[in-house]
Amino acid sequence: MRVIRKTTVAIVGTAAVLLALLPATAATAGDARPAAVRAPAETSAVPDDDYVIGTYYFSGWYQEPNRHFSNPLINGGRDWRLDAPEREPAYGWYDDSQTVMDQQIIDASSNGVDYFVFDWFPDRPDLDDREGGMGQGGSYGLHNGLNLFRTSPNKSSMQFSLIWANHAPFDMQSLRTPGMTQAAYEAARAAEWDTITDEWVELFADPQYLKIDNKPVISTFDVQSMQKDFSTGTRPNLNPHQLAGVPEERAVLADAIAILRQKAKDAGFADVLFGAGLTQPGPSGEYVAAHDQDDDVYDFFSSYNWAPLKWTDQLDLSYHNMIRSHHDYVWDYYAANVEPETDYIPVISAGWDNILRTDRERWVDQHTPLEFGSMLREAKAFLDEHPQQSLSGGSDLKMAVIASWNELFEGHAIVPTKAEGDAWVSQVGEVFGTRPAATAPSDELASTVAAVQALHEALPSQSPTARRKVATLLIQLRLLGRSLEVGDAESVPDTQVRFITTALKTLEQSVQGQPEAWPVDAPTFLSSVRTQWDSTVAAIYGVRVAVAASDYSVVEDQDVALNLALESEGGGNATATDAEWTIEFPSSWQLAPLHVQGVAGQVNFAVPTGTTSDVSYVLDSLLPTPSTLVGSLQDLSVTAEFTIGGVDHVAEVPVQLTTVPPVDAKVVTVPFAGEDNVATIWLDNLSDEPITGGLELEDVAGVTDDLSDAPFTLQPRERRSVEVTITNTLTEAQDLDLVFDTVERGPLALEVVTAQPHQQIVPTSAALDASIRSTGVVELSSPDRLQVGNSATSSGDLEYRVVLSIPLDGIQRDQVSTALLDLTQFQYIRPGEVVIEHLPPASTITSAAYGAASSASKVLAAGTSATDTTTSSVQSVDLTDWVNVQLDADATHLTVRLRMSTITPGTSMIRAYRPAEFTPADALDSSLLRVW
Numbered sequence: 043m044r045v046i047r048k049t050t051v052a053i054v055g056t057a058a059v060l061l062a063l064l065p066a067t068a069a070t071a072g073d074a075r076p077a078a079v080r081a082p083a084e085t086s087a088v089p090d091d092d093y094v095i096g097t098y099y100f101s102g103w104y105q106e107p108n109r110h111f112s113n114p115l116i117n118g119g120r121d122w123r124l125d126a127p128e129r130e131p132a133y134g135w136y137d138d139s140q141t142v143m144d145q146q147i148i149d150a151s152s153n154g155v156d157y158f159v160f161d162w163f164p165d166r167p168d169l170d171d172r173e174g175g176m177g178q179g180g181s182y183g184l185h186n187g188l189n190l191f192r193t194s195p196n197k198s199s200m201q202f203s204l205i206w207a208n209h210a211p212f213d214m215q216s217l218r219t220p221g222m223t224q225a226a227y228e229a230a231r232a233a234e235w236d237t238i239t240d241e242w243v244e245l246f247a248d249p250q251y252l253k254i255d256n257k258p259v260i261s262t263f264d265v266q267s268m269q270k271d272f273s274t275g276t277r278p279n280l281n282p283h284q285l286a287g288v289p290e291e292r293a294v295l296a297d298a299i300a301i302l303r304q305k306a307k308d309a310g311f312a313d314v315l316f317g318a319g320l321t322q323p324g325p326s327g328e329y330v331a332a333h334d335q336d337d338d339v340y341d342f343f344s345s346y347n348w349a350p351l352k353w354t355d356q357l358d359l360s361y362h363n364m365i366r367s368h369h370d371y372v373w374d375y376y377a378a379n380v381e382p383e384t385d386y387i388p389v390i391s392a393g394w395d396n397i398l399r400t401d402r403e404r405w406v407d408q409h410t411p412l413e414f415g416s417m418l419r420e421a422k423a424f425l426d427e428h429p430q431q432s433l434s435g436g437s438d439l440k441m442a443v444i445a446s447w448n449e450l451f452e453g454h455a456i457v458p459t460k461a462e463g464d465a466w467v468s469q470v471g472e473v474f475g476t477r478p479a480a481t482a483p484s485d486e487l488a489s490t491v492a493a494v495q496a497l498h499e500a501l502p503s504q505s506p507t508a509r510r511k512v513a514t515l516l517i518q519l520r521l522l523g524r525s526l527e528v529g530d531a532e533s534v535p536d537t538q539v540r541f542i543t544t545a546l547k548t549l550e551q552s553v554q555g556q557p558e559a560w561p562v563d564a565p566t567f568l569s570s571v572r573t574q575w576d577s578t579v580a581a582i583y584g585v586r587v588a589v590a591a592s593d594y595s596v597v598e599d600q601d602v603a604l605n606l607a608l609e610s611e612g613g614g615n616a617t618a619t620d621a622e623w624t625i626e627f628p629s630s631w632q633l634a635p636l637h638v639q640g641v642a643g644q645v646n647f648a649v650p651t652g653t654t655s656d657v658s659y660v661l662d663s664l665l666p667t668p669s670t671l672v673g674s675l676q677d678l679s680v681t682a683e684f685t686i687g688g689v690d691h692v693a694e695v696p697v698q699l700t701t702v703p704p705v706d707a708k709v710v711t712v713p714f715a716g717e718d719n720v721a722t723i724w725l726d727n728l729s730d731e732p733i734t735g736g737l738e739l740e741d742v743a744g745v746t747d748d749l750s751d752a753p754f755t756l757q758p759r760e761r762r763s764v765e766v767t768i769t770n771t772l773t774e775a776q777d778l779d780l781v782f783d784t785v786e787r788g789p790l791a792l793e794v795v796t797a798q799p800h801q802q803i804v805p806t807s808a809a810l811d812a813s814i815r816s817t818g819v820v821e822l823s824s825p826d827r828l829q830v831g832n833s834a835t836s837s838g839d840l841e842y843r844v845v846l847s848i849p850l851d852g853i854q855r856d857q858v859s860t861a862l863l864d865l866t867q868f869q870y871i872r873p874g875e876v877v878i879e880h881l882p883p884a885s886t887i888t889s890a891a892y893g894a895a896s897s898a899s900k901v902l903a904a905g906t907s908a909t910d911t912t913t914s915s916v917q918s919v920d921l922t923d924w925v926n927v928q929l930d931a932d933a934t935h936l937t938v939r940l941r942m943s944t945i946t947p948g949t950s951m952i953r954a955y956r957p958a959e960f961t962p963a964d965a966l967d968s969s970l971l972r973v974w
Contacts, residue, residue, distance in 0.1 A: 093425060093474045094439060096157040096252075097150070097456065098205065098346065098446035101138055101187030122451065129450045132458040138186035140193065147196040149458050150447065154471030157201035157252050159261075159443055160188040163212045164238055192248060203252040204245065205319070205346065206238075206262045213264075214271035224275040231271070239302045243309050254315060254433055258306065261317030263346055265333050268318065272298045283324075283332040292335065299339050315433055317342040317387065322372045325665055325724060326761050327379030334381050342433060343380060344387040347394060347445035347454055361393055361409025362675055363659045365417045366700060369424075369595045370671075370728060371661050374759050377428045385430035390421045390444045392466065395453025411465040414456070416698045418473040420594040444470070475586070475609065483526055486578040491519050493574045497567040501560070508559050511552065515545050526582070536687065539579060543688035546575060579687045583610050585618065587693040589680045597704040597729045598651045599787075604697070607642040608684055621684040628653075628676050641684075653701040665724065666710050670793065673702035704729040705756065705782055707792035714801040719768040721795050723780065727756035735784030737764060744772040745797050751783070770797040802853060804971040810847035810884065810935070811968070814892045843941035844952065845892045847884065848971045850928055850936055861925040862918045863938070864970045874942035874950030875905035876916070880924045883935040896939065898924065905944045918972075925973070936971075 123135055132149075136142045150158070163184045188204075191197055210216050217230045245251060246258040253259065262268055266282035272295040273285055285291045299316055306314045318340045323330035330343060368391065376386035393409045421442050429438035448457045456466040498512045518541060525535045550568055553560050579585075585608065592603040604625065608618040618641055625636040625645055631653060636645050655674040678697040685691070708724040727733055736751035749766040756762060770776055780792045814820045821842075848863070863878075879896035902916050921936070928936045942950055 092440070093422065094156050094441040095154060095444065095470060095474055096159050096201075096203065096441070097155050097444040098449070099158040099160050099187055100446065100449050101160065101184050126450075128459065128461040129453075129455070130460050131448070131450070132460055132463070138183065138190055140190050143187060143190040144194050144196050146447075146457070147191070147194055147199055149464060149467060151196075151199035152471070153464060153467040154474045155200070155444075155447075155467065157203060158187075158191065158447065159203050159205050160185075160191070161207050162188070162204040163207050164234065166211060166216070188245075192250070197250050201250050201252040202248075203259045204242065204261075206260070208262050208267045208271065209264055213267045215267070227275065235298055235301065239305050242302070243305050246306060246311060246314075247309065253311070254439065255435060256312040257315045258311060259315045259317070259433075261319060261342075261344055263319045265318035265320045265340075265343075269295060269333070283329055286332045286335070292337070292339075296337050296339050303338065315341045317344050319343075319345050321345050323375045323379045326763070327375060330376065330379050334379075334384050336381070336383070340384060342385040342387055342430065343376065344443060345389050347389065347391050347449075347452075361413050362416075362698075362700070363661075364391060364393070364409075365413070365420060366595065366659050366671075366673070366702075367661050368417070369420055370702075370706075370726075373421075373424050373428075375761070377424075378759055383432055385432045385439075386428070387430065387441050387443060388421055388424055390417055390442055392444060392446065392454040392456050411462065411469055412696070413698070414466055415469040415473055416594070418469055419590060419697075422473055423590060423592065423594060426590075472586075475588070483578065483581040484523070486574070486581040487519065487523050487526065490571065490574040490578045491516065491523070493567070493571045494519060497564070497571060500563065500567060505559050505561075508552070508564075511545075511549055515542065515549070518542050518545060539582060539687040542575070543579070546572060576689050576691065579689045580691065583618075583686055585610055585684075585686055585691070587680075587682045587695050589695045589697055591697060591699065593730075594698070595700050595702065595728070596649050597702055598649055598653060600649045600729060602647060602649060602699070604645045604647075604678075604680070605642075606638065606644065606680065606682070608682065610686075618684040618686040621682060624681045624683075626679040626681070628678070631676075649699075649701060654703060659702075661706065665708055667708065669706060669708035669724075671702055671706045673700055675699075676701055702728055703790060704731075704733060704787060705784075705790055705792065707780060707782070709780065709793045709795050711796060711798075714798060714803060717769075717800070719770060719797050721766050721768065723764045723766060723793075723795075724761060725756060725764065725782070725792075726761045727758060730758045731786070732757050733784050733786055735782050735786075735790075737766075738781045738783055739766070739768075739795060740779040740781075742776050742778060745770050745776050745778065747778075753785070766795070768795070768797045770799050773799055775799065800974060802973040804848055804850075804852060804973065805968045806971070807847045807849055807935070808968060810845075810887060810937075812845050812887050812892060813842050814845060814889065814939075816841035816843065818889050818893050820887055820889045820892055841942060841945065842952070843892075843939055845881070845937065845939050846969055848936045848938075849934065850925070851934060853925070853929065853973055858922060858925050858929065858973055860972075860974055861920070861922045862972045863921050864918045864972060865916050865940075874946060874952075875901065875944040876903040876952060877941060877943045878902050878919055878921075879939045879941065880927075881937040881939050883928060883933040884937050885935065891937075892939065899943075902940070921971070925971070 123130070133142045133145060161184070188202070191200075191202055206212075208214075214231050214234065217234060218227050222230075242258075242260060246253075251258055269282040269285050269291070273291045274294060277285060277288065277291065280288070280291075286295075302316065303314050316339070318333060320330060320333065320343050322345075333340060334343070368388075373386075373388050376388075380386050392414055395409075425440040425442060429440050431438060433439055433441070444456060445454050446456075448455050450457070456470070458464040458467060494512060494516050498509065498516060501509045501512065503509075518538065522535060522538045522542065525538060546568075550572075553564050553568060557564075588605075588607045588609050590605045592605075593600070596602055606623050608621055610618065621639065621641050623638045623643060623645070625638075625647075627633040627635070627647075631650050633647065633650065636647065638645055653674065653676060654672055656672060657674045659671045659673050660668045661671050676699045678699060680695045680697055682693045682695070683691070684693075704727065706726040706728055708726070709721055710724070711719060711721045723737065725737075732755050734753055734755040736753045737749055738751050739747050739749050745768060747766055747768045749764075754762075768778075776797045778795045778797060780795050782790045782792055784790055812820050846863075877899045880898040881894055881896055882891070884891035900919060902919060921938070924938070925936055940952065942952060944950075
């Protein structure tokens with residue numbers, strides 16, 4: 043019996059799946075836009091043991107000009123499907139159509155997916171006329187999937203919700219036009235918001251819209267864009283996190299959300315559950331803290347797909363590393379930093395393979411459906427420990443969303459494909475308890491009947507006894523088939539199953555005892571029949587071997603529990619008996635196998651010391667440099683032997699754990715910010731126990747530090763920063779080992795701190811940095827953020843050139859020995875050659891100054907063949923001669939320009955931008971000139 047709780051969520055069950063297979067009727071096909079916007083009268087309840095799992099759905103697959111198959115600005119106009127035939131969906135390279143949507147609903151719902159989260163875009167019909175546009179109007183059809191879902195006869199099998207893709211050009215800021223006043227923008231914003239919220243409330247009224255306690259669930263792609271969109275426009279130098287902390291700015295956003303909530307209440311809903319997309323909480327939770335305030339703006343946080351390391355040089359590009367990043371730097375820190383009134387809905391990523399996108403680095407490779415299953419299991423363990431309590435008024439919800447169903451272009455998709463079938467989506471059902479459709483009893487039984495029929499036809503006519511026995515078995519199998527078709531779906535025909543099993547054993551004994559009465563190949567036939575029958579029995583009873591760990595990211599000496607259970611989803615009175623479990627550990631653990639008996643049980647063990655190996659995982663916490671964490675993937679094997687329906691079964695389930703050191707360190711250094719090196723050391727306790735110790739730096743002659751080794755305590759899952767000042771009087775850089783000498787575990791080797799010789803650090807001028815188009819127009823997106831993108835259109839007349847200005851006032855006027863310009867986050871896409879040019883010094887931003895002829899240039903990146911479209915980065919360039927020229931002339935600035943001297947239109951691209959958290963007072967946030 044399943045206990046039903048009071049909290050209601052509109053999620054459907056198995057009965058709805060069966061109904062979805064029936065022919066459509068007028069009653070099941072809903073209108074695309076309901077005439078009356080009212081809350082539905084009833085919603086269905088969710089059992090306590092259910093997990094509410096959604097997946098993002100992108101509807102941008104449309105007939106040519108289909109820029110998601112051959113976008114001239116992203117993929118050079120090459121149809122990326124030619125390079126990835128293995129990604130072709132099982133339905134073919136489809137545009138959204140009713141037939142395809144109907145089948146996708148069946149494939150998703152029967153494999154454990156409860157709802158689609160449709161990417162939603164406001165109407166921007168003018169974008170249809172832009173190169174590479176993705177407007178909603180015309181033939182682009184970004185809402186086709188949503189509309190077809192609502193008219194599908196199968197839609198009762200699933201729910202749906204929306205995520206507003208509020209990035210450019212679908213954010214509010216995109217409503218601004220050149221010369222528009224703030225008052226005019228606010229009027230346009232108010233009108234747009236009124237239209238958007240009306241459309242949302244209409245969609246809320248659909249009976250299949252996802253609701254919790256009669257509160258529709260909706261989210262946004264980017265919390266930072268939301269804060270920028272709904273602001274006074276009077277604080278351009280503040281980043282979105284800072285804006286959220288200004289009451290006057292926050293009030294603009296709060297008033298907008300209040301409008302949405304009131305419209306929903308007027309339509310009969312209890313309220314709206316409004317979520318924000320935020321990739322991660324920040325190094326110490328400060329990003330989520332900025333937006334998670336005591337008001338009625340956000341009810342939960344989540345994200346679309348979290349893969350920030352695609353922008354950095356990485357030591358490990360594996361999908362397993364991505365799992366570590368999600369678990370250790372996102373999920374746990376959200377759980378620790380959101381306020382009690384707010385919830386976090388974890389995002390489970392199916393990967394991020396950008397090998398087809400020439401404008402970005404490839405992130406994830408080496409990922410398989412099995413490893414995707416590992417991430418699902420990690421998410422399940424996280425949900426068990428951190429259910430969403432606030433969204434459901436104090437009850438425990440277990441919601442997660444998968445990125446994504448069909449983002450084939452970006453390489454994160456679980457849609458069935460011709461190459462792998464439903465290997466990916468079936469993992470969802472396998473982990474969260476829904477039997478995949480591929481194991482339907484009728485399908486399995488048909489295979490068994492075919493195998494027995496082949497045996498019957500192979501028997502010689504002079505073996506009447508043998509033929510009679512096989513014919514009797516065939517009759518029993520067909521009777522079983524009729525029972526499954528017309529009988530009670532909740533009742534397993536145990537007697538028939540056991541009779542057939544006994545008949546098979548009798549045939550096997552007959553072959554062994556009277557081989558002369560059977561053909562020579564009878565044992566082979568019977569072996570095939572036995573294999574098919576065992577599979578049929580498993581399908582009939584819905585037997586599932588469930589193994590879950592209490593934690594999948596573990597440290598040495600940590601206690602871990604494995605929960606073991608045999609679950610039957612087929613109903614009926616039969617249960618598994620004589621279950622025996624064996625847990626095999628990796629040989630390096632030197633632990634004896636563990637054994638347990640029973641249909642359900644638990645095994646506890648401690649992770650032994652010495653299980654980590656030299657495998658580096660790069661974990662990024664939005665700090666300027668990635669962290670190198672030493673860890674290793676450990677494979678456990680769980681074997682279950684049990685009997686059901688008279689058939690003996692053996693199932694083996696892999697369990698993947700990652701062992702890591704208890705403490706991770708990440709060192710961010712600013713060489714000689716003033717007279718000394720300053721390093722910020724971020725310590726992260728990855729264990730569930732407090733750790734006490736002191737930091738120690740390697741002692742090297744000529745280098746001194748002020749790091750105190752006084753002991754301090756890191757609480758479980760706590761992240762803390764410690765600053766250290768280092769004076770290097772030598773003429774070369776020195777690497778210093780950093781050690782955390784702990785009471786509980788002894789000395790723990792952490793990172794290496796690099797102490798640079800004395801330098802001066804000069805940031806570029808935020809007020810003078812800009813970009814200039816090849817047409818001569820200077821563009822500055824805002825004084826605090828420089829961002830340039832596409833290099834050229836197909837006609838080749840739109841190139842963005844980056845201009846950087848370095849103040850020289852603080853540099854000593856004697857001869858500089860070395861001056862290196864560090865280019866923060868500068869990337870380029872080949873085949874364009876990139877050069878840096880020396881311009882006359884400029885004290886103001888003007889088209890004439892930034893478009894002037896250069897006096898000298900240096901090649902930053904040589905061009906390559908037109909087929910080379912890889913993304914590369916440039917870290918630094920030597921500008922010693924140019925700096926000395928400007929110093930000799932008593933110039934106040936050094937002005938340089940980055941541009942492409944050779945371009946392949948539509949392919950070549952440069953990116954040079956400051957992070958969204960840029961503040962002019964923070965030298966780390968801009969390109970740096972290092973002088974010594």
